[in-house]
Amino acid sequence: MKTICLFFCLLLATYTSIKAQDSTAMLCATPPMGWNSWNLFEEKVSDSLLHEIADAMVTNGMKDAGYKYIIIDDLWTGGRDNKNRLIADPVRFPNGMKAVADYVHSKGLKLGIYSDAAPLTCGGVTGSYGFEELDAKTFASWGIDYLKYDYCNAPEDVTTAFARYKKMGDALKATGRPIVYAICEWGQRKPWLWASAAGGQLWRTTWDLRDTWQSNNKNLTGIMEVFDQQEGLTQYAGPGSWNDPDLLMVGLYGKGSSSNAGTNGKGCTPAEYKSHFALWCMLAAPLIVNSDLRHLSAETLQLLTNKDLIAVNQDSLGKQAETIYKKEDIQVLKKELANGDVAICILNRSNSPKSGLLSLQKDLDIWKPFTAAKEVFQNKTVKKTDKLSYQLEAHACTVYRMMR
Known part of the structure; x- marks a missing residue:
């Protein structure tokens, strides 16, 4: 029975993928560009930090270069209220999440948020399983523009993964608000075959990337390991549908507990960061930065705003190298x-x-x-x-x- 369900799921995805891609082509027509809070800040993410990051993205020229998403990752939530609506941590977000969205939007940028297709997220806080429609409406009411949807603490089979992701995808569409849907199940269940049919505009293809060139350790994913896993995925990339080899490590230089777990703790060299950024541009990959935008070196900023490389990444044809x-x-x-x-x-x-x-x-x-x-x-x-x-x-x- 499990094999039959898997076959049906993949058949359905194949049958509907073209239609799904057409319907989302204007949403995320080129790979998304922005910033994510996870590797550096984790549970320290706050409204004041997000204000500063948004300000920096505008003043340092990254917004003009094409970066527009400020994405809050895990550990932002304070649970649910008496009507089961998600609420932000009241200490770090005393004015609520809509106020954060309003500030980010006032800068001409967009706000992203995180949840998980299970009762608990990877960090062990409240997820969205069983509350997909309510959470989607809540995100829309706050003015959220992007959802990263993780898969920790969820069943391993592809049939369940497809069903859970599609349920949230349908809920997001039903809100009427254009919200980019980033499917984050780490490539284990080959999401490039079905994620578009589940409503996604991008999908992770590997485990979390680390701030190292090559780990030579099967339990770690350095830049070269992740890069090599993009071979054979070219046909699945295009306007509104992107393979996602994870966040950019450019400029971290060993900072960030998650990106350096199990590595040498020093990060990459400037030459390695240049290659990392260039390869992600060639791959038509999302360009989501992890480093602290408030304190970028001139060399890092010059790389991240290289107009010729960004033009290659954002090319309207949408080809993956x-x-x-x-x-x-x-x-x-x-x-x-x-x-x-x-x-x-x-x-x-x-x-x-x-x-x-x-x-x-x-x-x-x-x-x-x-x-x-x-x-x-x-x-x-x-x-x-x-x-x-x-x-x-x-x-x-x-x-x-x-x-x-």
């Missing part, structure tokens, strides 16, 4: 763009520097003529060329935009 070359620790990704341009990322996975020259035709099997190639980190444009050069330190990458 695919690997077209992999040899001797050099990996090359190609991402087609809406205007006919092509983005090429050359990644050095080695622990030592690498340099070389790649032929577009012979090495990369790209035969389309281009008038110029722009290297986006150095902001240099090379006239018509049929070869791409690279000189990369360990774990670094270079990104070219090939222009028609």
